Amino acid sequence: MIFKYDFSLISTLWLFLLQTDKLHPSKDTVFFRDGVRRIDFVLSYVDDKDGEKKQERRRAFEANLEKTGLELETEDKSDSKDQKTYFLKIHAPRDVLATYADVLKIKVPFKKSDIPQSQDVALEWFTQPFRLPGNIMHPEPDYFTYHFDKTKTDFFLIGDKDTFFPPSTRNRIVFYILSRCAYYKEGQKDREKTGIKRLLSNGTYTAAFPLHDCRYWKKGRNAEERYNLYKHWARFLCFYKEQPLNLIKKYYGEKIGIYFAWLGFYTEMLFLAAVVGLICFIYGVLSYDDNITSKEICDPKIGGSIMMCPLCDKNCTFWRLDSTCLSSWQSHLFDNEATVFFAMFMGIWVTLFLEFWKRRQARLEYEWDLVDFEEEQQELQTRPEFEIKCTNRRLNKITQEMEPHLPLHSRCARYCLSGATVTFWISLILACITGVIAYRLAVYASFASIIGNHGGESGIHKNKTLLVGGLITPQLATSVTASCINFVIIMILNFFYEKVAIWITDMEIPKTHLEYENRLITKMFMFQFVNYYSSCFYVAFFKGKFVGYPGNYTYMFGKWKKFRNEECDPGGCLIELTTQLLIVMAGKQLWGNIQEALLPLMRNWWSSRKGRHNPENHYSRWEQDHVLQNFSQLGLFYEYLEMVIQFGFITLFVASFPLAPLLALFNNILEIRVDAWKFTTQFRRPVASKARNIGAWQEILNSVAILSVVTNAFIMAFTSDMIPRMVYLYAYSNSTSMKGYINSSLSEYRIPIRPQNMTEDNWFRHFNTTCRYRDYRHPPGHENEYTHTMQFWHILAAKMAFIIIMEHVVFVVKFFIAWMIPDVPSDVKARIKRERYLIQEHLHNYEVEKLKLQLSASFITEPQTSETSLTPDKHEVLSECL
Secondary structure: OOHHHHHHHHHHHHHHHHHEEEEOOOOOOOOOOOOOOEOOOEEEOOOOOHHHHHHHHHHHHHHHHOOOOOOEEOOOHHOOOOEEEEEEEEEHHHHHHHEEEEOOOOEEEEEEOOOOOOOOOOOHHHHHOOOOHHHHOOOOEEEEEEEEHHHHHHOOOOOOOOOOOOOOHHHHHHHHHHOOOOOOOOOOOOOOOEHHHHHHHOOOEEEEEOOOOOOOOOOOOOOOHHHHHHHHHHHHHHHHOOOOOHHHHHHOOHHEEEEHHHHHHHHHHHHHHHHHHHHHHHHHHHHHHHHHHHHHHHHHOOHHOOOOOOOOOOOOOOEEEHHHHHHHHHHHOOHHHHHHHHHHHHHHHHHHHHHHHHHHHHHHHHHHOOOOOOOOOHHOOEEEEHHHHHEEEEEEEOOOEEEEEEOOHHHHHHHHHHHHHHHHHHHHHHHHHHHHHHHHHHHHHHHHHHHHHHHHHHOOOOOOHHHHHHHHOOOHHHHHHHHHHHHHHHHHHHHHHHHHHHHHHHHOOOEEHHHHHHHHHHHHHHHHHHHHHHHHHHHHHHOOOOEEEOOOOOOOHHHHHHOOOOOOOOOOHHHHHHHHHHHHHHHHHHHHHHHHHHHHHHHHHHHHHHHHHHHOOOOOHHHHHOOOEEOOOOHHHHHHHHHHHHHHHHHHOOOHOHHHHHHHHHHHHHHHHHHHHHHHHHHHHOOOOOOOOOOOHHHHHHHHHHHHHHHHHHHHHHHHOHHHHHHHHHHOOOOOOOOOOOHHHEEEOOOOOOOOOOOOOOOHHHHOOOEOOOOOOOOOOOOOOOOOOOOOOOOOHHHHHHHHHHHHHHHHHHHHHHHOOOOOOHHHHHHHHHHHHHHHHHHHHHHHHHHHHHHHOOOOOOOOOHHHHHHOOOHHHHHOOO
16 A cells, blocks of 8 residues: 555656646747747847837837748747846748748759769778768768749658758748848838848847757757767867868858868868978978088187177177077078978969869869859848948849949949048058067167177177077067067057958948958958068068168168168078068967957856756756857958968968968867857857858969969078078089188178267277178279179079079969869769759659649549549649648
8 A cells, every 4th residue: 555655646746747847848949839830030139218119110020020921929038037138039931931942042952862972992991080970971861952943842852841941041041031121110111121130230139140959068859960060070179080061061051161161171281281391390400410601600710700890870889790600590490492492382282272172162062052053142132231321223224123223423432432541551551560660770779789799809798698699689689579569569450450441341332242241351351461461571572681881871761860771680581581470470370269269268158157057947048049149240251361361471471481381280270179169159050141162262362372472482582591502502612512601691891980870889909900791792992892793693693583483483383283173073063964964854854744734634524533543642742841
């Protein structure tokens, strides 16, 4: 009896718990309260002081949404965690989805693919550790697809009618409706009162977003895509694994998928460049002891006996050449014979990268059904902002309908203002760079007087300053401090550039989304190009080129300003360019990772921690996503911009720093996982959108690739000391070695030097009657004293010849590689042709069968005949779908 009593009590308690669960269902769901209708979009709002106006807008907007066929359900603020926020849940029924899928020309499957997938059996054992499970890499079967047509529903492969359109397609369709739905009352007409974007900007709604399918650390009910993305993609421990691009595309859409495909391919190609660059650096280290030039500089009998002319006016004294011993060794690590090979290799590498990416992109276009994604589709549709702001209308000669139009005089005025603004901000950048150069010239004298003041014979300067001077030269000290200041200025100006570029682009009122993005890309890249690369161009091509010689130095702002132009180190300016590139590039990558990873992690740590410990039935799915960051329309724009700027660093100036690709490789391995982590855990789910390529960034990459050949050729010719050494070795050396090169590369000047622009030191303390300086000029007493020697002209001719030969060799190889590698793989071409053939064949057969059914139905005289019973079951079942 006791057992029976306990059993009945347990049964009663269990039934009570089940009923309680039904009365209070889990809120961690992506369905309406009925548990059947899926939530395709969520809008949130709060009551405030302008509540009546906003409430009126919401009522009109929601009424118009219901007229389009959308179904709405509101969660009261009393049910939300903050007791302030209302949530409006939106569901798109099948009829609405079918109608707008037809309008947007969304591709759906009509036949299972019968083309076998290629498999790399030979390398399967090697690539197995890097692969992901098959269900993650290929979350859905491969089908032949065709644009959806509502009148041909039985033509397509419709399995489950509730899941025929995936969530990414559903939220894309709903957002299309929201963007074009008006919120004025019936009977009124106000074109400005249109679209969810305006309602968000005026505060009527606080947020609009589709829902994630589940929590990223836990599977949901029949939903696990976000969980799989986090487990197999977003964690840093998966850095060596391939990316699940098909799952990314399915969950986030093709536009985000193509970005991660490009970033992954770029990182893979960087591995080859990093390996070659590391080999070149190792060569510089291994040939350390064979560097005769540095040995001569460090030799007390050679470099120690050469008295160099003062580095600045008034405050600087003479200094000995051996004080730059360490700097010359450092310069050799990057300025050696392997650098020439690496510069030419990178010119070819960038071509291979761009050509192979075109092939990879073409394959993705086919696999993701983007081959026929043409102008009439999403990206080239008119922006709602253009329709609202353009009050004038004109007749479209093609469609014969009235459309918004921006008059020519208004367009010209906007373009003129835009051009003037761009010019002003670029001038501001150049002014800042000029200020940094002025800083370099001003503090150079101070560093020279402090660091270089240890070369006297008396030894009175051999103190702590001697230790510092032995480690760095005045040129290097100036370059390091100026690079740090320049980096800070770059970061400050970037903050303003982004806002100015967006304001200018909005002012121009581009007609389409694609046009808007392309214009913004062009402006931002122009700003960033000048901002990031100006200082590197100065060091590479201007520093040390217009110095003059003792007694006749060149001054930046005229002699009255006393800003004497900088000289290069006796080992060349390449080490200073390396320093500049390293500080700016590494600093940008470090700051970018702090912004993207550490700051969001610290900011969201507390809220994420609270979210994990809240019971699911008290913390709804829409509230969990509401507290996440919004992914703006320009989210990918900044990601692309960051990588393209990095691409410029590793191509335009890579001859000065062979380790740049290695730094970029490490950064990109981290970047992929940081971006994946942000998308999966920190951002609301973006609205899925299509893109068949990386857009205007492709042309920018091509332009940078061409420019990189020119810049690296000029760096090797005019910034590196390689060409003067080669000319001396083959034309002026008596022993076919580099012995005597240092003496040959330095010219003489007679002491005393003009007191108005040289130090007032007591020259009689020195036994030398002359000082040396870096140039190729005739010595004092020569009939053409202080004019350029024939060796100078030979070196100049060799530099120009090197530039011409290197550019032509690299360009010929580039064009030959581009010609040899087709943009579209042959198997992809065959698949595209077969799919088009099957589409035509199946459409023809479908229309014939449909016509037969219509003709047979027209001869039916009785309600039912044996002929109608022969109608295939397929048509009876599929006609009910959608």
